[in-house]
Amino acid sequence: MxxxxxxxxxxxxxxxxxxxxxxxxxxxxxxxxxxxxxxxxxxxxxxxxxxxxxxxxxxxxxxxxxxxxxxxxxxxxxxxxxxxxxxxxxxxxxxxxxxxxxxxxxxxxxxxxxxxxxxxxxxxxxxxxxxxxxxxxxxxxxxxxxxxxxxxxxxxxxxxxxxxxxxxxxxxxxxxxxxxxxxxxxxxxxxxxxxxxxxxxxxxxxxxxxxxxxxxxxxxxxxxxxxxxxxxxxxxxxxxxxxxxxxxxxxxxxxxxxxxxxxxxxxxxxxxxxxxxxxxxxxxxxxxxxxxxxxxxxxxxxxxxxxxxxxxxxxxxxxxxxxxxxxxxxxxxxxxxxxxxxxxxxxxxxxxxxxxxxxxxxxxxxxxxxxxxxxxxxxxxxxxxxxxxxxxxxxxxxxxxxxxxxxxxxxxxxxxxxxxxxxxxxxxxxxEQINTRPITTLDRRLMLERTSGIAAPPASCRAFFTTASPDTVEGDESFPVGALYPHNVDAMLIAEYVHLPTINGVASFHPADWNFGSPGSPDYLQRVKVFADAHKLEGLCQLDLKTRQWNSRPVFAATSERVAYWDLSNASEAIPADSLQGFSPAQTFGRWSEGKEASFKYTLPDSAGNGDLTLQIVLITALVNDRHSQRMLVSVNGGEKHEFVFKTTARANAELRLPAAREGVIRMEFPDAISPKELGINADTRPLAAGIKSFEIRRAIKAE
Structure with a gap:
């Protein structure tokens, strides 16, 4: 009392x-x-x-x-x-x-x-x-x-x-x-x-x-x-x-x-x-x-x-x-x-x-x-x-x-x-009003890096469109927003920062002829051109969200095509067991890397040719929190190691050039692999690093 x-x-x-x-x-x-x-x-x-x-x-x-x-x-x-x-x-x-x-x-x-x-x-x-x-x-x-x-x-x-x-x-x-x-x-x-x-x-x-x-x-x-x-x-x-x-x-x-x-x-x-x-x-x-x-x-x-x-x-x-x-x-x-x-x-x-x-x-x-x-x-x-x-x-x-x-x-x-x-x-x-769910999932530093500091567009630009974001995830039916949102929402914010309108965007409702999802698909640039022609747009520029560079004279044609694609989730066709080393069994999102190293052995089809090839690794998640980041070092056939650092659990891509070879081994090193138990996430004691969704190899298409 x-x-x-x-x-x-x-x-x-x-x-x-x-x-x-x-x-x-x-x-x-x-x-x-x-x-x-x-x-x-x-x-x-x-x-x-x-x-x-x-x-x-x-x-x-x-x-x-x-x-x-x-x-x-x-x-x-x-x-x-x-x-x-x-x-x-x-x-x-x-x-x-x-x-x-x-x-x-x-x-x-x-x-x-x-x-x-x-x-x-x-x-x-x-x-x-x-x-x-x-x-x-x-x-x-x-x-x-x-x-x-x-x-x-x-x-x-x-x-x-x-x-x-x-x-x-x-x-x-x-x-x-x-x-x-x-x-x-x-x-x-x-x-x-x-x-x-x-x-x-x-x-x-x-x-x-x-x-x-x-x-x-x-x-x-x-x-x-x-x-x-x-x-x-x-x-x-x-x-x-x-x-x-x-x-x-x-x-x-x-x-x-x-x-x-x-x-x-x-x-x-x-x-x-x-x-x-x-x-x-x-x-x-x-x-x-x-x-x-x-x-x-x-x-x-x-x-x-x-x-x-x-x-x-x-x-x-x-x-x-x-x-x-x-x-x-x-x-x-x-x-x-x-x-x-x-x-x-x-x-x-x-x-x-x-x-x-x-x-x-x-x-x-x-x-x-x-x-x-x-x-x-x-x-x-x-x-x-x-x-x-x-x-x-x-x-x-x-x-x-x-x-x-x-x-x-x-x-x-x-x-x-x-x-x-x-x-x-x-x-x-x-x-009973207190909830322990971790709701702080928006990485402020990452988003400032993605959307701030873009150079002023060329003076001839009257509007712009974006290509794929570094965070775009395509080919994953379980995660459709990965192909729709990153490049579109970034375009919305960048448009406000640089005071230049964009044809991209996402909202509860869309214009009837809006069709700008899946920026990595071969027909994306053609869809942009059809829209621009229909609305008689002049001065339409391109913003590459990966290089952060403007192009005042975009070429509306595909710049690359898929040569090979391997889905590591359990929704995919079986991948030969001897081609994967250091991975967990397949789950809906892909496969966890287990330990400090993992590798994938691949063979390209004859149609791959000897052109300019690019490897893209789609990470469904990286095992990190605000006390731990994750490094991934990637090399192909024993060549140069490319380092990627992940400081957020957001889905991400890792891209690098491939040597001209029909067969190869993609080797990934994870020096910061750690168990969820050590991070206080759950009781899992396995040393995990990254959840790999897929490997994709694309070939550049030369402009005619």
């Missing part, structure tokens, strides 16, 4: 200091991995993470006068293509502050995430204090839970989803506007109503997903409020509306004007209707309600056990790992039970807010469930505006974490449980 009493007393004596200290601690915990690795490895990945930075860099160019706000520098010559992805407007505004301070794009992007989380923390405190009348100590607990939210942490690869942090801010603005309406304070109503409208419009053009979910939640909440208000309440509301007609009309006008940019971008040219079967796939089942992933600090082991021993326990992965933590969910249910039984001690306004929030949360949770291939969400899909456009409905759990946290904390704040019991429950609520 003394601990709880002293803690509460300290918070009451210095509320601002306590709030700031808790905020800093919570943010440090959420971004602990980035802090511990000195921001060298960031949230996101090699693919979507780069798209995120490219979009934010676009806004920096807008604010500094370089770009048209609706036309990022990709998918040239198509204009007004911002709506092909999430708009990222508010993120871009914050990002531009960091970029103005000279911070590089990738670090600035992570600092934006920190800022967004901070907005959510302080927004929750404001909402808890104003709407639910929470004491500061309980508001701080709720803000910490909401900010640390396990599902938010797991979805960090889609940083735009962190914008659920805007929900409590918008809720406070709407609450203040409604209060002013009922109090017949026209000026205050117009002020808060207009701010709410403008902020919501900015949120929509930042992340449609979270803003749309909030709109749906708010409308259901409002419907419940109206249904439970009774005749006296409805009469009072109507009188207030009639008395404040001018203020309401002004709010409508301001909001309408604020929505013009969103409407101009997200309507017309882009069709967002998706098949019901696609949406049904991404609806959560009952197990996904508590799917906190195998990395959760408290429940990860339980989920692992259920996955291994329970045939009926269907936990999704990836985007389906968005469930609420069990104790939080249980307390939310207890609060709802108490509210609906009218056993809660609260004022009329507070009760109205609690009932509507609880009912809306329960209704949307039930509607979003998928049971035996059916879901009430079909009603949303069929009749709600935009319901047929948002694919991953499971993401609604990120928004529902807000009302769930608010209800659970309100319930605890009004309970008569012993202080030590409340302290223990609060500790569990915080602990």
């Amino acid at each position: 003394r601990i709880v009493s002293k803690l509460n007393h300290a918070i009451q004596r210095a509320p601002n200091l306590a709030t700031l200290v808790v905020a800093l601690v919570v943010l440090a915990i959420f971004f602990r991995l980035q802090i511990l690795n000195h921001f060298n490895y960031l949230s996101g990945d090699r693919y979507d993470g780069v798209i995120q930075v490219a979009l934010l860099e676009h806004w920096f160019n807008v604010f500094t006068g370089w770009s048209n706000w609706r036309s990022p520098n990709y998918f040239y010559p198509y204009p007004n293509i911002l709506g092909f992805n999430e708009g990222q407007f508010l993120y871009g505004a914050i990002y531009s502050i960091f970029r103005t301070l000279g911070i590089d794009g990738f670090l600035a992007n992570e600092l934006v995430n920190v800022a967004i989380k901070a907005i959510g923390f302080f927004g929750f405190i404001a909402a808890g204090r104003r709407i639910l009348k929470l004491p500061l100590a309980w508001a701080l607990l709720g803000a910490a839970i909401f900010t640390l939210s396990n599902n938010s942490f797991l979805q960090m690869s889609h940083a735009q989803l962190l914008s659920v942090a805007f929900a409590p801010v918008e809720a406070v603005l709407i609450y203040e506007a409604i209060g002013a309406l009922l109090a017949h304070d026209a000026r205050r109503l117009f002020r808060f109503g207009s701010i709410a409208g403008v902020f919501f419009a900015a949120w929509l053009i930042t992340c449609l997903y979270t803003a749309w979910f909030f709109t749906l939640f708010a409308m259901v909440t409002l419907a419940v409020l109206l249904l439970t208000a009774g005749r006296p309440g409805l009469a009072r509301l109507w009188q207030a509306i009639m008395a404040n007609k001018l203020a309401i009309a002004g709010i409508a006008m301001v909001t309408g004007l604020a929505l013009v940019p969103f409407v101009s971008v997200y309507t017309g040219g882009v069709s967002r209707q998706r098949a019901w079967s696609e949406i049904l796939f991404y609806l959560p089942n009952l197990w996904d309600t508590v799917n906190v992933s195998t990395g959760n600090l408290l429940y990860g082991g339980v989920i692992e056990y259920l996955l291994a021993h329970c045939s009926r326990c269907h936990f999704g992965n990836g985007e389906m790992e968005a469930g609420l933590s069990p104790v939080l969910l249980a307390l939310t249910g207890m609060c709802m039970f108490s509210i609906f039984r009218r056993k809660s001690a609260a004022g009329l306004a507070e009760k109205a807010a609690l009932v509507s929030i609880a009912a809306a949360s329960l209704i949307l949770w039930v509607m979003a469930l998928r049971i035996d291939g059916h879901s009430a969400w079909f009603l949303i899909y069929k009749f709600w505006p935009g319901g047929n456009g948002l694919r991953v409905v499971a993401r609604i759990a990120l928004l529902l974490a807000l009302p769930a946290t608010a209800l659970a904390v309100w319930y605890l704040s009004r309970s008569s449980w012993p202080p030590l019991a409340l302290l223990a429950i609060g500790t569990v609520l915080l602990a």
Whole structure:
């Protein structure tokens, strides 16, 4: 009891200091991995993470006068293509502050995430204090839970989803506007109503997903409020509306004007209707309600056990790992039970807010469930505006974490449980938000190396296209993004850096005649030429992402062709056992090298000729972490050794020239081979180095 009493007393004596200290601690915990690795490895990945930075860099160019706000520098010559992805407007505004301070794009992007989380923390405190009348100590607990939210942490690869942090801010603005309406304070109503409208419009053009979910939640909440208000309440509301007609009309006008940019971008040219079967796939089942992933600090082991021993326990992965933590969910249910039984001690306004929030949360949770291939969400899909456009409905759990946290904390704040019991429950609520999954997979140094420092393009260039990135992976059906993303996303970011549009790019939607995947295929350059001719592009230059050199007069013909290809995965045809030395048995990704050396003996077909040959080794992964890098020395037939250094687990390629010989032995040395056990990854004691997917030999084609 003394601990709880002293803690509460300290918070009451210095509320601002306590709030700031808790905020800093919570943010440090959420971004602990980035802090511990000195921001060298960031949230996101090699693919979507780069798209995120490219979009934010676009806004920096807008604010500094370089770009048209609706036309990022990709998918040239198509204009007004911002709506092909999430708009990222508010993120871009914050990002531009960091970029103005000279911070590089990738670090600035992570600092934006920190800022967004901070907005959510302080927004929750404001909402808890104003709407639910929470004491500061309980508001701080709720803000910490909401900010640390396990599902938010797991979805960090889609940083735009962190914008659920805007929900409590918008809720406070709407609450203040409604209060002013009922109090017949026209000026205050117009002020808060207009701010709410403008902020919501900015949120929509930042992340449609979270803003749309909030709109749906708010409308259901409002419907419940109206249904439970009774005749006296409805009469009072109507009188207030009639008395404040001018203020309401002004709010409508301001909001309408604020929505013009969103409407101009997200309507017309882009069709967002998706098949019901696609949406049904991404609806959560009952197990996904508590799917906190195998990395959760408290429940990860339980989920692992259920996955291994329970045939009926269907936990999704990836985007389906968005469930609420069990104790939080249980307390939310207890609060709802108490509210609906009218056993809660609260004022009329507070009760109205609690009932509507609880009912809306329960209704949307039930509607979003998928049971035996059916879901009430079909009603949303069929009749709600935009319901047929948002694919991953499971993401609604990120928004529902807000009302769930608010209800659970309100319930605890009004309970008569012993202080030590409340302290223990609060500790569990915080602990169950912690996840140990390594989400920092974006190598900042590598990406700066890939996208920064590109020389200014030749003056004759009006647009450009890219060839294969050093990270392009082709010929691997299990990893299709390897042939689609690296060269396209790098082109997007480089285009913003050099202020020159590119025909490349990746987005949720693409132009109808866009066809620029697989840059290593023989017809890639011909596809570029067909596109350029169709759009009558002049001054189209080529950027070689491997040499980082521009070519203002590209030759649209294949420069090389495949002579031989050997796939080391178990999906391939059998490779003679005596041709491989020092490799593990085949797996889906390829074969691990075991020990300090490995070799592959090959024979080329007669059609290989004696031309200029190049060897490419595709590495599915290199066994590294932030404490260990990996070297690979490659030689052919005892010739010169070529050294390659891998400092990231990203897929990579190693290329070198081959001697003119029909037979050869590719020898690889791994001086830094180490076991996963020594690195603390798992219990595997084998000295591993690199996972080899394939060997490919190509022959140069001379231009005629």
